[in-house]
Amino acid sequence: MSGNRVVVIGAGFAGIEVARGLGRAGIPVTLIDRQNHHLFQPLLYQVATAALSPADIAEPVRKVLRGLESVEVVLGEVTGIDTAARTVALKNGAPVSYDYLVIATGATHSYFGHDEWSDFAPGLKTIEDAREIRSHLLLAFERAEMSRDAAEQKRLMTIAVIGGGPTGVELAGSIAELARHTLAKDFHHIRAETATVLLLEAGPRILTAFPQKLSDYAMRKLAKLGVTVRVNTPVERIIADEIVAKGETIHVGFAIWAAGVTASPLGKLLGVPLDRAGRVTVNRDLSVPGLKDIYVLGDLALTPDANGKPLPGLAQVAKQEGIHLGRALARKILRGQTAAPFTFHNRGNTAIVGRHAAVFDFGWWQFSGWLAWWFWAFIHVYLLAGFQHRLMVAIQWAWRYVTYESGSRLIVENTRER
Ligand SMILES: Cc1cc2nc3c(=O)[nH]c(=O)nc-3n(C[C@H](O)[C@H](O)[C@H](O)COP(=O)(O)OP(=O)(O)OC[C@H]3O[C@@H](n4cnc5c(N)ncnc54)[C@H](O)[C@@H]3O)c2cc1C
Missing domain, CATH: 3.50.50.60 (FAD/NAD(P)-binding domain)
Known part of the structure; x- marks a missing residue:
């Protein structure tokens, strides 16, 4: 047996x-x-x-x-x-x-056959990836602060996010907010709030898994946050400090891969x-x-x-x-019972477009804006509390998030030089 x-x-x-x-x-x-x-x-x-x-x-x-x-x-x-x-x-x-x-x-x-791009545009999948991205992001602003060359400062404060799915949208919105609300108060020689945040998408619209009206809403909200969204803009090359997209060379301080x-x-x-x-x-x-x-x-x-x-x-x-x-x-x-087929129950698909703005798609109903954001925040407090069995951590997170008080602005030692 x-x-x-x-x-x-x-x-x-x-x-x-x-x-x-x-x-x-x-x-x-x-x-x-x-x-x-x-x-x-x-x-x-x-x-x-x-x-x-x-x-x-x-x-x-x-x-x-x-x-x-x-x-x-x-x-x-x-x-x-x-x-x-x-x-x-x-x-x-x-x-x-x-x-x-x-x-x-x-x-x-997936770098679509260009694995060498991963050295210059890390993707986000693990804690190590997130720490690496955080360090590079913060380092770009530190280097701009040290530089006395305006063009170099501009390059360093140009952050490109490649890929307009939920992760790219969330990253771009969050980086714009970090620069405009949190870092803006912290530097002497640069104005962090003038940083350029680019969201590059190869297809004709962002958030393709969502209905058109939610994509349009996300486009408007990102623009309000100061994110420059470029659709129909495939990335053709990524090397250190430089991206070529739709034939145009863009000098960047840092790039993040959220495309595949x-x-x-x-x-x-x-x-x-x-x-x-x-x-x-x-x-x-x-x-x-x-x-x-x-x-x-x-x-x-x-x-x-x-x-x-x-x-x-x-x-x-x-x-x-x-x-x-x-x-x-x-x-x-x-x-000895035969396994039953799996049935999926859709609890709604969501993406955050910065603080106080989100999109929600339940299939039979879609909504966006403040209400969607509160819905998202409520669900994530619930999920995080269940996840960690720590309600206080979840509530503290929600408070820090609402008040723009960033939790962990650490540059860690093992950041790879690019
Ligand atoms: C940045 C990001 C944001 C996301 N946002 C959302 C969202 O808002 N809503 C949503 O519904 N989904 C979201 N997703 C997708 C969601 O996280 C995945 O669909 C989900 O994690 C898939 O679960 P899984 O168990 O299949 O794999 P995972 O959760 O990825 O787990 C896979 C596990 O396998 C382990 N593993 C891999 N290879 C090996 C190996 N060779 N040996 C041993 N262990 C191995 C890994 O360490 C990992 O722990 C997001 C994903 C990412 C990356």
């Missing part, structure tokens, strides 16, 4: 919920992640723009799962999967055997067909066609909804899938 050890790779929104569900049912689980923390990625842009500290949005995985006796946590990077031997290879450690395998390793940046994501490379290890974004097509119960006892979910999966349309790469999709699979797998292991 086969055993019932479940190995879960990835302690993000999807994997942590699977481990939690199985742990509550007393099923032996090994949860492997290369980071020791579970990360609340939707607020990463606030760490990158000095509004929050890393510890506000990351919790140790061991702490999150404390008390679940059957769940073992392994800090390790998975480098191989042997589906015949039913083992998972680790970079530093002995292979781990499984009876059921759950893969939830998310997504990573691709699925985690672990999908390739399964030897099954992948879509163009590297995602594994799964059945509606999240199992992988042709592979017994293997499940893929979250950003790594191409999950069809009831109408066969792929679900978006969102935290709420990953979390709901994790909760579903945790319960379904527990029922299968304990009672």
Whole structure:
């Protein structure tokens, strides 16, 4: 008789919920992640723009799962999967055997074949990325303060965000606010509020996943914040201090990449067909066609909804899938029940366009402005409090956020020279 050890790779929104569900049912689980923390990625842009500290949005995985006796946590990077031997290879450690395998390793940046751009325009996916961006951003202003050359000061205070999706919009709005409201009071030789914040988008509009009227609203709001938005402007080259976009050379103090994501490379290890974004097509119960006892979910999966349309790469999709699979797998292991298909319940898609302005899309209803912002803030206080089990931290965050008192303006030592 086969055993019932479940190995879960990835302690993000999807994997942590699977481990939690199985742990509550007393099923032996090994949860492997290369980071020791579970990360609340939707607020990463606030760490990158000095509004929050890393510890506000990351919790140790061991702490999150404390008390679940059957769940073992392994800090390790998975480098191989042997589906015949039913083992998972680790970079530093002995292979781990499984009876059921759950893969939830998310997504990573895509530079569309130009990986060399990552040296000059980091993307935002991890705490390290956010700290690096924060340091470069703050350093650009420090260097401008030191310079006595007006043209050099202008270059250093030109920040380009590449990619007009929610992350790019949130970063651009937040950087403009940082310069105009927080840094404006702190320097002697520069006027930080005159910084140029550029948002470059290759397509015809920003926030393409949202209806046109919400894109238009975001364009107007960003302009009000002082962000220069350029659509139909593909970036063709990025080198140190310079971007070429639509044939024009732009001298920049710093650039951030928010233009593309691709699925985690672990999908390739399964030897099954992948879509163009590297995602594994799964059945509606999240199992992988042709592979017994293997499940893929979250950003790594191409999950069809009831109408066969792929679900978006969102935290709420990953979390709901994790909760579903945790319960379904527990029922299968304990009672031999067949897993039910996953059904997504849309709780609304949102993006922040600076303080006091947001867009919300529930599919059947869309709204924007102050109300949307309060809605967003309320939901994130709730989510952060639930995430950290610390209501006070969430309330302090909300207060700092409303009052423009930036939380963590630290330049850290390991910032790479560019
Ligand atoms: C900046 C940013 C902002 C976002 N904002 C929003 C938002 O506002 N709303 C929203 O709904 N969604 C948002 N998202 C998307 C959302 O965060 C993802 O959809 C969600 O995190 C996917 O969950 P997941 O569990 O699939 O992967 P993740 O949460 O990315 O977790 C993957 C885990 O796998 C681990 N891992 C990866 N490879 C390996 C390996 N080889 N070995 C071991 N461990 C590994 C990683 O360390 C990580 O812990 C945002 C994402 C980003 C990057």
